[in-house]
Amino acid sequence: MAIPTADERIFSPTIAERLAARVTADGDASAAISAPATGEPLATLPISGPDDVHAAYARAREAQRAWAEVPVSERARPFLRMVDELVDRRDEILDIIQLETGKARRHAYEEFLDVALCSLYYARRARRLLRPRRRQGAFPLATRTRELRRPKGVIGLISPWNYPFSLGVSDIVPALLAGNAVVHKPDTQTALSSLWALDLLVSLGMPADIWQIVLGEPAEIGDPLLDNADYVAFTGSTRGGRAVAEKAAPRLVGYSLELGGKNPMIVLPDADIDRTVRGAVRACFTNSGQLCISIERLYVHEDVYDTFVPKFAERVGKMKLGTGFGYDVEMGSMTYQRQLDAVAAQVDQAVERGATLLAGGKPRPDIGPLFFEPTVLADVTGEMDLCAGETFGPVVSVYRYRDEEEAIALANDTAYGLNASIWTKDVARGRRVAARIQAGTVNVNEGYGAAFASYDAPMGGMKQSGVGRRHGAEGLLKYTEAQTVSSQHLVELEPPARIEYGKYANGLAMAIKLMKRLHIK
Structure with a gap:
């Protein structure tokens, strides 16, 4: 359309x-x-x-x-x-x-x-x-x-x-x-x-x-x-x-x-592969990746890496890009030329330094002036700009990990802490892993929407991802501004004239113990 x-x-x-x-x-x-x-x-x-x-x-x-x-x-x-x-x-x-x-x-x-x-x-x-x-x-x-x-x-x-x-x-x-x-x-x-x-x-x-x-x-x-x-x-x-x-x-x-954020997704070995592929596509490429809570780092357990990554890359390569006003378009344009240029520079540098391009990787001026293909990269290393810095575009890097401890360490190895995602059939395990991730919101079996749309709960970032919260x-x-207004009745906060201060002070001290025993305080 x-x-x-x-x-x-x-x-x-x-x-x-x-x-x-x-x-x-x-x-x-x-x-x-x-x-x-x-x-x-x-x-x-x-x-x-x-x-x-x-x-x-x-x-x-x-x-x-x-x-x-x-x-x-x-x-x-x-x-x-x-x-x-x-x-x-x-x-x-x-x-x-x-x-x-x-x-x-x-x-x-x-x-x-x-x-x-x-x-x-x-x-x-x-x-x-x-x-x-x-x-x-x-x-x-x-x-x-x-x-x-x-x-x-x-x-x-x-x-x-x-x-x-x-x-x-x-x-x-x-x-x-x-x-x-x-x-x-x-x-x-x-x-x-x-x-x-x-x-x-x-x-x-x-x-x-x-x-x-x-x-x-x-x-x-x-x-x-x-x-x-x-x-x-x-x-x-x-x-x-x-x-x-x-x-x-x-x-x-x-x-x-x-x-900002450099948000991780962890795919545990028991994850539903097809569901996780669908979720990862949306988590990584919503609004062409121009989303502070979108996923830019994808950690996949070695037992399922060789199954998940090819399916994910194939699905990304088939995404429908376009300028249409219908809901069938899966990804639209980027908004600014400067952002497209920054994304293209990161991808080009990574490929030049040895990263493997699994899907996408280039602008698409044939669709519109600011379109960039949804891109998946493997073999991304620390000397590449997109490894640690926020990309803010339709690009995700995939990594293999051995065990849960390594995945958590890799997810937390960032200056940012805005959002994260865990995928597993064992939701209790997913919640345990989530509690160890240094991010303001963590989604289990969802990329970002479950936590963001829970308006009764706070949303915001840890570390360099922010101060304070929205929602909740x-x-x-x-x-x-919180203001406290207190009025005093019956008892004054100083001893009556007929009681010396020392006795009054001892009495107050004993009252603390009494209030503790009676659970008044």
Whole structure:
């Protein structure tokens, strides 16, 4: 199925013009973006300057004061309405995601699912997560203590180009539900999906000013974006995360960072080979491998290596690449020329230094300007750049291992720790191995989706893969300040005038033992 023409698809220049008006930008600067899969013009978007960022924060801060006073159940209403609208209008947002990223429709669909399900999770649970909680006081009965949750203020949020709808909206929803406003900088190439979501939410009753979108290069607007934030949420490269941390540290501003990964998959000797092949294809090549939690290292037990690897390579070689808007396309385009060049350079260097090419290995300009074949390499060694560094493209290297201890050691031999995958028929064994992997999420008999889509559990990275978590209670509470309010009753925290301090102190000391025996403390 060929990519629809401008007259056939839902997205149109009229929609692009309406969405562009949502950018906070008052100057004449603009950027023309094209569809990566075909190179055709897509939209022209305003570019923000430093003054626009300051103005965005001023508007957001003013709006946030009123928004924080709205009861949580009322704050949730636009987001609950959004879930239904997303389902009903999914073809519209899927078209936009595909057009701005070049990814296959099945991978755009994952973004739709993530935003719908994550938004529903937080809209249903925000009131419970944010309610005041009774805590044990200093003295039983005499000290009454409550923990309150207050919004941080205005969140500075930077989202990446690879999953623009998912990694933008799914982080913004909990921040807004917590009573904050957000100044959001998506990547300019993939800003349309965030602008679409903002436009939709405003139509559903969300105050317009609590979510501001600015566009521009970090060198131009990065400083005002970070300097005005009360908290920073960043998803991107490890190098970019360090820059955010260095900028936030002098101001003692909190931050969460979801960064890079060099994610391993371990195929245990009892794994179902056919199921594992299917799972590995999706784990390695979703969104052309431009996924921070995709698999780049595949460790296969020596007993099944010679069965699994040829089947895997054969299946990869038969993957359907294309620009179509149908679900039959298995892998779409890469998004940026610079990323395609980096991937090609890593593959070429590895082959030149002795790696064995089992599938793929080259660009496919005959399909589209930014297509690269899904690639499988063996005999990858430490002097090759793709051995340890994040590739972030449709490339996986396969390795043979002897026993479980070696597999775990190899999986953990990395500066990263974002995601991992274990394949086995013995799920209990898989969970035992998973618990020894140094990664924020580990999936058993799945590549990445089982853990990522478990919204009640935290998701994030260990080591150089990040700081903090999205999803779960922490994914919302990180956007709040915890405040303790205690009131003292009946008993004062100092001795009455008629009792000398020494006797009072001895009495308190003995009370500790008594409370321990009675399990009061």
